[in-house]
Each structure stands twice: as structure tokens, then as C-alpha cells.
Amino acid sequence: MFERKTTKTGTDQLGQTNRIVEGTTIKGNFSCAADTRIDGTLEGDFTSEGKLVIGPAGKFIGNIICTNCDIEGYFQGNLTISETLNLKSSAIVNGEVTCAKLSVEPGAEFNATCVMKSDVKNLKTHAKTTEKTA
Incomplete structure (x- = not known):
């Protein structure tokens, strides 16, 4: 039911979340395997195999660059999400977005170019199962 994430050293990442709390400002690049929540300010590049909130x-x-992302605050830049991007009603997004799925609540400000790329593997699998032969 729950997918367990492990790092190269074998550390279990399930249930662990990195937090940048309100009042904290980080300038620089940030990379992690676990989920991350930002309530402060981050200026730089972020890469994760998990979810970003x-x-x-x-x-x-x-x-x-991450797997899933929920935005309730402010974002400016380039956003590449391999699965789902959720924009809550309080979100403000400016920049360029690439994602597989996009969910936007009423009230969200979405001032971005958006490219949606579907999962090519799923399309190929679906085409083979629905293909009929004579």
C-alpha cells in the first residue's frame, strides 16, 4: 500500500519530511530523496524524488524538479513535475510549468506557460491492449 523510499545508503525515507519553517531563508541549491515542506523562503534550485509542498x-x-507538488504560497521560476501539480486557492505561480497532471482550485493565480506531457509508457500499453487483429 505504501511505497518505501530508500537512499543509496539504505536509509528508510517513509514518513520523513524535510521542513523549512516560516522565518527561515535559504539561498542555494537543495536536493533530497524525501518529501519536503517549505513554509519559509527558498531561492535556488530544488530537486527531489518525493513530494514538495x-x-x-x-x-x-x-x-x-520533483515527482509531485502542492503549492499554497508563492512560486516564481521553472517547475518540472513528473506526476501531479496541485495549485490551492491561495497559490501564486509565475513562470514555466511542465507536468503530467494539473489541478487548479478557484482563486489560484496561474501566470505561467504550461506544457502537459502524458506518460508515454501508459499510452503504449493502452494501445496494445485495445488493438484488435483480424
Whole structure:
């Protein structure tokens, strides 16, 4: 039911979340395997195999590459999400977005170019199962 994430050293990442709390500002690049929540400010590049949440007080300026992302606060930059991007009603997004799925609540500000790329593997599998032969 729950997928267990492990790092190269074998550390179990399930249930662990990195937190940048309100009042904290980080300038630089940030990379991790676990999920991350930002309620402070992060300026730089962010890469993760997990989920990123930018809380209502959170502010992110830079580039993000991750699996899933929920935005309630402010984002400016390039956003690359391999699965789902959720924009809550308080979200403000400026920049360029690439994702597989996009969910936008009423009230969210979405001032971005958006490219949605579906999962090619799923399309190939679906085409083979629905293909009929004579």
C-alpha cells in the first residue's frame, strides 16, 4: 500500500519530511530523496524524488524538479513535475510549468506557460491492449 523510499545508503525515507519553517531563508541549491515542506523562503534550485509542498506562507524563487507538488504560497521560476501539480486557492505561480497532471482550485493565480506531457509508457500499453487483429 505504501511505497518505501530508500537512499543509496539504505536509509528508510517513509514518513520523513524535510521542513523549512516560516522565518527561515535559504539561498542555494537543495536536493533530497524525501518529501519536503517549505513554509519559509527558498531561492535556488530544488530537486527531489518525493513530494514538495509550498505552504501558504512559503515563497520559492528558482527551479523545481520533483515527482509531485502542492503549492499554497508563492512560486516564481521553472517547475518540472513528473506526476501531479496541485495549485490551492491561495497559490501564486509565475513562470514555466511542465507536468503530467494539473489541478487548479478557484482563486489560484496561474501566470505561467504550461506544457502537459502524458506518460508515454501508459499510452503504449493502452494501445496494445485495445488493438484488435483480424
